[in-house]
Amino acid sequence: MQTKYSKVIQVIKSRILDGTYTPKQKISSENELMKEFEVSRHTIRVAIGQLVNEGWLYREQGAGTFCADRKENRNSSSNKRNIAIVTTFISDYIFPSIIRGAESYLSELGYQVSLYSTNNDIDTEKRILENILSQQVDGVIIEPTKSAYSNPNINYYFNLERMNIPYIMINAFYDELEPICLVVDDEKGGFLQTEHLIKLGHKQIAGFFKTDDTQGVKRMKGYIKAHRKHQIPINPKNIISYSTEEKRTKPAAELKKLIDLQTDVPTALVAYNDELALMLLDVLRESKLKVPQKMSIVGFDDSFLAQASEIKLTTISHPKMKMGEQAAKMIVELVESQHQSTKQLVESVIFEPELIVRHSTSEQKES
Amino acid sequence: MQTKYSKVIQVIKSRILDGTYTPKQKISSENELMKEFEVSRHTIRVAIGQLVNEGWLYREQGAGTFCADRKENRNSSSNKRNIAIVTTFISDYIFPSIIRGAESYLSELGYQVSLYSTNNDIDTEKRILENILSQQVDGVIIEPTKSAYSNPNINYYFNLERMNIPYIMINAFYDELEPICLVVDDEKGGFLQTEHLIKLGHKQIAGFFKTDDTQGVKRMKGYIKAHRKHQIPINPKNIISYSTEEKRTKPAAELKKLIDLQTDVPTALVAYNDELALMLLDVLRESKLKVPQKMSIVGFDDSFLAQASEIKLTTISHPKMKMGEQAAKMIVELVESQHQSTKQLVESVIFEPELIVRHSTSEQKES
DNA sequence: TCCGATTTGTTCGTATGTATG
DNA sequence: GCATACATACGAACAAATCGG
Numbered sequence: 001m002q003t004k005y006s007k008v009i010q011v012i013k014s015r016i017l018d019g020t021y022t023p024k025q026k027i028s029s030e031n032e033l034m035k036e037f038e039v040s041r042h043t044i045r046v047a048i049g050q051l052v053n054e055g056w057l058y059r060e061q062g063a064g065t066f067c068a069d070r071k072e073n074r075n076s077s078s079n080k081r082n083i084a085i086v087t088t089f090i091s092d093y094i095f096p097s098i099i100r101g102a103e104s105y106l107s108e109l110g111y112q113v114s115l116y117s118t119n120n121d122i123d124t125e126k127r128i129l130e131n132i133l134s135q136q137v138d139g140v141i142i143e144p145t146k147s148a149y150s151n152p153n154i155n156y157y158f159n160l161e162r163m164n165i166p167y168i169m170i171n172a173f174y175d176e177l178e179p180i181c182l183v184v185d186d187e188k189g190g191f192l193q194t195e196h197l198i199k200l201g202h203k204q205i206a207g208f209f210k211t212d213d214t215q216g217v218k219r220m221k222g223y224i225k226a227h228r229k230h231q232i233p234i235n236p237k238n239i240i241s242y243s244t245e246e247k248r249t250k251p252a253a254e255l256k257k258l259i260d261l262q263t264d265v266p267t268a269l270v271a272y273n274d275e276l277a278l279m280l281l282d283v284l285r286e287s288k289l290k291v292p293q294k295m296s297i298v299g300f301d302d303s304f305l306a307q308a309s310e311i312k313l314t315t316i317s318h319p320k321m322k323m324g325e326q327a328a329k330m331i332v333e334l335v336e337s338q339h340q341s342t343k344q345l346v347e348s349v350i351f352e353p354e355l356i357v358r359h360s361t362s363e364q365k366e367s
Numbered sequence: 368m369q370t371k372y373s374k375v376i377q378v379i380k381s382r383i384l385d386g387t388y389t390p391k392q393k394i395s396s397e398n399e400l401m402k403e404f405e406v407s408r409h410t411i412r413v414a415i416g417q418l419v420n421e422g423w424l425y426r427e428q429g430a431g432t433f434c435a436d437r438k439e440n441r442n443s444s445s446n447k448r449n450i451a452i453v454t455t456f457i458s459d460y461i462f463p464s465i466i467r468g469a470e471s472y473l474s475e476l477g478y479q480v481s482l483y484s485t486n487n488d489i490d491t492e493k494r495i496l497e498n499i500l501s502q503q504v505d506g507v508i509i510e511p512t513k514s515a516y517s518n519p520n521i522n523y524y525f526n527l528e529r530m531n532i533p534y535i536m537i538n539a540f541y542d543e544l545e546p547i548c549l550v551v552d553d554e555k556g557g558f559l560q561t562e563h564l565i566k567l568g569h570k571q572i573a574g575f576f577k578t579d580d581t582q583g584v585k586r587m588k589g590y591i592k593a594h595r596k597h598q599i600p601i602n603p604k605n606i607i608s609y610s611t612e613e614k615r616t617k618p619a620a621e622l623k624k625l626i627d628l629q630t631d632v633p634t635a636l637v638a639y640n641d642e643l644a645l646m647l648l649d650v651l652r653e654s655k656l657k658v659p660q661k662m663s664i665v666g667f668d669d670s671f672l673a674q675a676s677e678i679k680l681t682t683i684s685h686p687k688m689k690m691g692e693q694a695a696k697m698i699v700e701l702v703e704s705q706h707q708s709t710k711q712l713v714e715s716v717i718f719e720p721e722l723i724v725r726h727s728t729s730e731q732k733e734s
Numbered sequence: 735t736c737c738g739a740t741t742t743g744t745t746c747g748t749a750t751g752t753a754t755g
Numbered sequence: 756g757c758a759t760a761c762a763t764a765c766g767a768a769c770a771a772a773t774c775g776g
Contacts (some may be wrong), residue, residue, distance in 0.1 A: 030741070041765090042763090042764065042765065045742090059743090060772085061483065062742060063773055064742075090463055108494075113483070114468055114480055115482045118472075127475075135479055138475060310676055313737095367775075371745075410745060410746085426760095428752070428754075428761045429753035430753080669736065
């Protein structure tokens with residue numbers, strides 16, 4: 001955005017999309033906008049002129065400028081259907097599988113699949129939602145960004161609802177919305193990871209959790225519950241939480257610290273996911289700590305990474321492709337029922353996680 | 368017609384309609400119009416601005432204002448642009464990175480990105496191309512399916528050209544089309560893989576190539592060239608080629624056969640890509656052949672898999688994200704130049720592969 | 735019904751930046 | 756390098772419509 005007027009356009013458009021300006025509502029006068037943006041009236045008029053031309057606003061001389069009602073604009077004339085898939089990361093890890101599951105189903109039905117990635121960044125999510133709202137999208141499959149925090153973009157979701165665009169959340173969801181969602185029972189997953197280690201006799205179990213996603217928070221909760229159930233005290237040092245931005249450095253650094261301790265060195269690790277488990281494995285190799293003899297480790301997601309290395313990871317199952325396919329089926333049902341009068345009942349699905357035992361865990365002998 | 372600018376609009380419009388201004392002809396400059404109508408330049412700009420918005424004229428900075436060809440009106444109403452990305456596999460391997468590179472660039476420009484995967488299957492490719500041709504797609508980034516074979520869907524590509532939908536091929540291309548493409552110099556890559564091993568003293572080098580893609584065929588060619596250059600005879604048994612459908616079984620089985628040989632057992636392996644290298648590594652582990660002491664292995668693509676296992680793979684670089692981003696930039700240029708009269712020159716790019724030496728290769732001592 | 739404040743509509747003047755040929 | 760033509764931006768003035776008192 002180079003020019004001043006395009007900046008004005010951008011801001012006003014996003015106010016329409018996030019619900020600051022609702023249909024038929026009068027927006028600020030040219031004079032007020034001049035002061036707000038510190039530009040001349042001319043510049044404001046150029047910006048508003050363009051928005052009027054694009055159908056976002058309409059002007060009434062003497063009265064003011066008003067927000068247009070774009071709902072009536074959406075002509076269902078086009079028979080082509082368009083589903084948007086929004087994930088945090090396109091390229092990493094299990095997402096390609098989820099996307100593939102959805103794509104193969106949707107593409108076969110002649111749907112178009114549009115892809116967006118937020119990089120787990122709130123501002124990018126905002127931009128994408130604006131994009132979706134201003135284009136012709138019939139349904140959205142979305143993985144929430146930074147789902148553990150309250151989301152400033154929540155209004156965009158309400159706008160989706162107002163425009164009758166159904167959406168389904170995968171992997172996590174924002175509590176406030178109570179959306180239809182497809183999630184793994186992450187708390188149970190974390191519980192299974194930890195209980196498996198406890199049953200093998202481990203008492204000092206370090207847990208690494210990415211806590212800007214609900215997934216991480218819930219897995220940590222399961223980790224704690226397992227300790228409680230088996231009445232094993234938790235050493236606070238053994239819980240390491242990190243954010244997306246820290247993922248390449250903090251967990252590895254913290255593990256090194258733990259290993260160098262003189263007392264209460266952990267004998268087992270619970271990793272937020274397989275990707276992290278592999279990073280931790282690298283640290284363990286450097287420290288010449290053999291897995292599983294000297295250190296047990298449990299991953300999460302049963303991704304291809306779990307079997308990539310020489311140590312085949314014990315991990316927790318994740319439906320991946322199935323989740324994508326299921327989400328696709330559900331969004332199709334919702335979209336089709338939108339165009340008919342029949343109201344289908346589509347309900348959230350919670351996938352049960354399962355422990356997959358491989359060779360990265362072993363019994364802890366009494367010391 | 369009260370206002371001055373509407374008088375100007377009226378006159379210019381009638382000049383277009385009566386043929387005074389014919390399509391693509393330059394109309395009088397703003398300065399000339401000022402004098403003619405005896406109004407200020409601003410008034411002229413308001414009038415022309417409205418005519419541009421209605422599609423009667425278009426402006427080109429530095430050149431002038433021109434009469435539009437209203438015959439080509441078709442879908443000029445939609446200012447949203449749509450790029451289709453077609454790859455063989457969405458979820459596998461390096462494609463997520465390519466897609467991500469393209470998505471991040473396109474999405475920022477407000478383009479919509481539609482995703483399709485052919486699973487390297489000709490019939491699916493056909494269905495997808497039909498889909499694309501019947502929907503509003505402004506540009507296509509496509510990885511050819513089974514690029515080593517002649518393609519029965521070639522007509523669909525000609526159809527794209529006929530409909531003025533630009534397309535760019537990545538990773539490989541169909542010779543017949545001579546398209547704009549973005550590829551790695553696979554022959555040189557295969558050459559680098561092999562020469563590296565030869566220089567380390569290896570003489571029995573087995574090569575595994577997926578030969579339904581051009582990539583595999585070219586890498587094999589490089590493998591052969593390296594042998595020729597260093598005057599090392601090739602044992603025919605050492606070349607294993609396979610197709611997409613066989614990839615999960617044949618290479619591993621063939622490697623087992625090679626290992627069990629009594630004479631001329633290979634001391635080094637050239638793998639089609641990192642994914643295959645990892646599968647071969649699993650076979651070597653089973654056979655207790657230590658890498659790199661007893662067996663050297665070179666991958667291709669420098670994917671995350673190259674560093675996932677305990678053995679960090681020596682491999683060949685692949686631009687991945689950069690390739691996706693570059694493809695996105697090029698298709699945008701092509702699409703935008705389509706809507707103007709200016710013809711941009713976009714040329715194919717060949718990426719130079721580089722050898723990345725890690726720990727999966729070592730010197731072969733004279734036996 | 736009229737008045738005055740507000741808001742958008744039209745017009746002019748001026749200046750600087752940037753792309754084209 | 757230069758002239759031409761469009762792009763962006765600011766300031767000022769008056770007209771026309773709306774709305775509340």
